Amino acid sequence: MKKLFLYLFYAQIVGFYTPSFGFDDNNITLENPKLSIIGTGYVGLVTGPCMAEYFDVIGVDNNKERIETLQQGKVPFYEPGLEEIIQQGALNQRLSFTTNTKEAVEKSNIAMVCVGTPSNDQTGEADLSYIYQASKDIAQELRDDHYTLVVIKSTVPVGTCEEVSNLIENARPDLKKGIHFGVASNPEFLREGCAVEDFMHPDRIVVGVESVDEKAKALIQKLYQPFTDKGYPLVITDLRSSELCKYASNFLLALRLSAVNQLSDLSSKVDANIEEVMQSVGLDKRIGPLFLKSGPGYGGSCFPKDTLALDYMGKKNGVNLSLVKETIDYNTQRKFAMAERVMGILNKDFNVQTPNLAVFGITFKAGTDDLREAPALTIIPELLKKGAHLTIYDPLYNNKTGLKKPDWAVEWGEDLYTTTKGKDGALILTEWEDFKTMNLEALAENLKTPLLIDLRNLFDLNQIKKINYYSLGRKNVFN
Ligand code: UDX
Ligand code: UDX
Numbered sequence: 504m505k506k507l508f509l510y511l512f513y514a515q516i517v518g519f520y521t522p523s524f525g526f527d528d529n530n531i532t533l534e535n536p537k538l539s540i541i542g543t544g545y546v547g548l549v550t551g552p553c554m555a556e557y558f559d560v561i562g563v564d565n566n567k568e569r570i571e572t573l574q575q576g577k578v579p580f581y582e583p584g585l586e587e588i589i590q591q592g593a594l595n596q597r598l599s600f601t602t603n604t605k606e607a608v609e610k611s612n613i614a615m616v617c618v619g620t621p622s623n624d625q626t627g628e629a630d631l632s633y634i635y636q637a638s639k640d641i642a643q644e645l646r647d648d649h650y651t652l653v654v655i656k657s658t659v660p661v662g663t664c665e666e667v668s669n670l671i672e673n674a675r676p677d678l679k680k681g682i683h684f685g686v687a688s689n690p691e692f693l694r695e696g697c698a699v700e701d702f703m704h705p706d707r708i709v710v711g712v713e714s715v716d717e718k719a720k721a722l723i724q725k726l727y728q729p730f731t732d733k734g735y736p737l738v739i740t741d742l743r744s745s746e747l748c749k750y751a752s753n754f755l756l757a758l759r760l761s762a763v764n765q766l767s768d769l770s771s772k773v774d775a776n777i778e779e780v781m782q783s784v785g786l787d788k789r790i791g792p793l794f795l796k797s798g799p800g801y802g803g804s805c806f807p808k809d810t811l812a813l814d815y816m817g818k819k820n821g822v823n824l825s826l827v828k829e830t831i832d833y834n835t836q837r838k839f840a841m842a843e844r845v846m847g848i849l850n851k852d853f854n855v856q857t858p859n860l861a862v863f864g865i866t867f868k869a870g871t872d873d874l875r876e877a878p879a880l881t882i883i884p885e886l887l888k889k890g891a892h893l894t895i896y897d898p899l900y901n902n903k904t905g906l907k908k909p910d911w912a913v914e915w916g917e918d919l920y921t922t923t924k925g926k927d928g929a930l931i932l933t934e935w936e937d938f939k940t941m942n943l944e945a946l947a948e949n950l951k952t953p954l955l956i957d958l959r960n961l962f963d964l965n966q967i968k969k970i971n972y973y974s975l976g977r978k979n980v981f982n
Contacts, residue, residue, distance in 0.1 A: 531610070531611070531612045531649045533612075533650070533721050534725065536558050536611075536612060536613050536722060537610060537611040537612055537613070538558050538559065538560045538561070538615060539604075539608050539610070539614045539615070540554075540560060540561070540562045540563065540617055541563045541564075541607075541614060541616050541617060541640070542563070542564060542617035542619070542637065542657070543562045543563070543564040543566075543569060543573065543579075543600065544617060544619060545580065545582070545693075545873070546656060546691050546698075547562065547618075548562065548573075548580075548585065548589075549582065549693055549699055550615065550617060550656060550691065551592075551615075552588040552589045552592045552598055553588060553702040553703055554726075555588070555591075555595070555598035556588070556591075556703075556729070557729045558597065560592065560597060560598050561598075561599050561600070561606070561607040561610065561611065562598070562599070562600040562607075563600075563604050563607045564602065566602075567602050570601060570602050573589070576590060576593065580871075580872055581871060581872035581899055582695065582699065582871070583696065583697070583699065584699040584700070585698075585699060588699060604640040604641065604643075604644060608640075608641050608644035608645065608651070609644050612652065612722065613651070613652050613654055613722060614641045614652070614653050615654040615656050615689070616634060616637045616638065616641070616653065616654065616656060616667075617656045618633035618636075618637045619633050620633065620634060620658055620659055620808070620812075621808065622811045626815055627812060627815045628660075628811075628812060628815040629659060629660050629808070629812040629815075631659065634655065634659060634663065634667065635667075638653065638667045638670050638671065641671075642670065642675050643674065645671070645675055645678055645684050646683075647677065649683075650682065650684065650685070650722070651685075652684070652685045652686070652718070652719050652722045652723065653667060653671065653685070653686045653687070654688075654689045654723075655686065655689070656689050656691055658690060658691075658750070658753075658805065658808075658809055659688075660746065660816055661746045661747050662743065662746070663746060664688045664711065664743075664745075664746060665686075668686040668713075671684055671686070680716075681713075681717075681718065682718075685712070685713065685716040685718055685719035686713070686719075687710055687712045687719050687742075688709075688710065688711035688712075688742050688745035688746050689708075689709070689723070689745070690709055690745060691749075692705065692707075692749075692752060695803065695804075695867075695868065695871040695873055696868060696870020697870060707735070707738055708730060708731075708736070708737045708738065709738045709745050709748050710723045710727070710737065710738070710739050710740070710745060711739075711740050711741055711742040711744060711746060712739060712741070713741075713742065749809070750809050750812065750816070753806055753809040753810065753813075754809065754813050754830070756794060757801055757834070758826060758830045759795070760794065760798070760801045760806075761829070761830045761837075763781065763794075763796070764797055764800065764834075764837055764975075765833065766780065766976070767976030770976035770977070771975070771977070771978075775976070776977045777960070777976025777977060778963075778977065781796075781797075796960065798878075798975070799837065799838060799878040799882065799959075800834045800835075800841070801867075802867030802875065802876040803868065803873065803875060803876055804875040804876065806834075806876075807831070807834075808876075810831050811831065813827050814828050838882055839881060841958055842882045842886050843885075845882075845886060845891075845930055846858075846891065848954075849927060849928060849954075853927065853928070853952055853954065855927045856890065857890040857892065858890075858891050858892070858928060859892045859925070859927050859951075860886070860891050860892070860894070860926060860927060860928055860929070860930055861895075861896065861922045861923040861928070861929040861950075862879075862886075862895045862913075862929075862932060863896055863919070863922075863929060863930065863931045863932065863933065863938045864879070864897050864898075864933025864934070865895060865897045865900055865909070865932060866879075866899065866900070866933050868933065868934070869934045869935045869936065872900070872906055874909065877932075877933075878958075879932050880909070882932060883895075884911065887911065887912060893911070893913040893914070894913065894916045894922050894926065895913050895922070896918065896922040897935075898935050898937055900915070902915065919937065919938075919946075920945065920946075920949055925949075925950070926951060927950070927951055927952045927954065928950065928954035928955065929950060929954070929956070930956045931956070931957045931961060932958055932959070933959065934959040938961055939962075943962070943967065943968060943969070943972075944968055944969050944970075946970065947968075947969045947970040950970075954970065954971045955970050955971070955972050955973070956974075957973065957974040957975075958974075958975060959975075960974045960975055962974070964977060964978075967980045967982055968982055969982050970982060
């Protein structure tokens with residue numbers, strides 16, 4: 504299967520085989536959506552291939568290298584299940600990639616914008632330059648022979664979709680909104696590491712449209728019909744509510760985590776067990792059992808960026824969003840506090856002033872190669888500053904996988920046991936499966952000092968044997 508797929512891709516490149524991908528036939532109708540995805544990052548490159556299960560899709564990116572990687576059938580980042588759905592899309596001749604916006608937009612009637620919306624370093628405001636650039640690129644290619652819906656999937660501040668609509672109207676006075684084009688908001692709720700699962704089995708699909716734009720509504724309902732036919736809820740609301748819903752969701756999730764982490768700090772002090780506490784709390788249907796795990800602080804490309812953008816929106820609109828600010832500040836200080844705590848354990852409890860530590864995992868969570876805002880980006884430099892010597896083992900960031908590693912003054916271990924040989928202790932930063940299934944007795948044997956500091960609470964306290972085990976929100980166990 505894989506050989507056939509690669510043949511198809513190579514054949515396309517050398518030009519003697521140009522699959523039609525269903526785009527040649529120009530029957531672009533409301534009944535038969537054809538999709539162009541602008542931006543093939545973590546979001547666009549899950550959205551496009553998943554949608555290629557049902558529709559013709561062209562992925563566009565201004566990063567030539569990324570498109571070439573994709574045209575060779577390779578995936579530019581780690582996301583479980585992604586390679587398979589990309590290959591399937593190509594084999595079904597429903598998925599292709601290009602750097603040419605014109606080629607994609609003029610052959611589609613839905614242009615979905617999935618470009619980055621990074622934070623402005625000074626104010627935290629979402630930088631919309633990529634959104635505007637992509638919208639201008641799309642506007643140039645809109646046709647007057649069919650209606651095109653411009654869908655903003657990227658996370659954007661409230662009011663952005665209206666700005667995009669005005670931008671298109673100004674760029675193309677020859678086109679009429681509602682007749683030749685429309686704009687919709689369609690935020691994503693994908694978690695890295697399980698993004699394909701989240702896309703194919705959504706809790707809900709949220710879309711914002713202008714109430715007068717019947718074509719937008721019809722097209723978006725058609726686009727998500729494969730999902731609503733399976734019973735997944737589609738919420739159609741107005742543009743601004745849809746834009747705010749994304750920030751509200753991410754803020755409430757981030758707030759929840761900062762609240763759990765603060766309760767975890769208290770739980771340590773009062774000798775309770777945060778895991779037991781949260782198990783009981785999660786049984787309340789109003790709270791629910793998910794997203795209650797104490798950790799070293801949240802990371803990733805979204806929570807930090809979106810809470811900063813929301814904080815800015817509060818300031819800009821003169822609204823007290825103090826809980827957003829507190830969520831951000833507490834999470835930031837927590838990462839520094841974790842480094843303090845680790846050194847405190849080594850210096851005070853084990854009287855080791857310049858410890859030789861094994862570190863397990865640097866990505867912001869398991870299941871991804873994404874380092875964006877990972878707690879490790881704060882904790883590792885802090886530990887080095889405080890005199891620790893570190894050997895890091897990460898299932899994705901090691902010499903076997905070839906991923907570019909951060910330029911820290913550390914050693915990079917090949918596997919768990921060589922990484923821990925003769926060390927003064929081991930530190931878990933990310934909840935990879937490899938670490939959950941570690942043999943703690945073998946680990947204790949291998950270490951010079953049998954010490955495990957677990958910032959992800961991967962083990963039950965009754966599993967702990969022959970090792971000194973420090974975790975979060977629970978008593979320390981000395982065996
Ligand atoms: C991005 C936003 O960060 C997130 O807020 C939003 O919800 C979805 O889109 P992500 O996919 O992680 O999330 O962004 P990123 O990984 O940076 O990918 C963006 C892609 O767009 C990159 O491949 C970039 O090359 C491409 N791009 C950017 C374009 O093709 N054209 C542009 O003008 C700008
Ligand atoms: C998040 C949102 O979940 C998703 O809906 C949105 O579209 C993008 O942002 P993501 O950041 O990819 O997804 O991962 P997520 O699983 O939400 O974890 C975010 C951070 O919270 C990670 O650093 C993770 O380690 C941490 N986390 C998560 C905890 O510390 N405890 C938990 O119980 C859950």
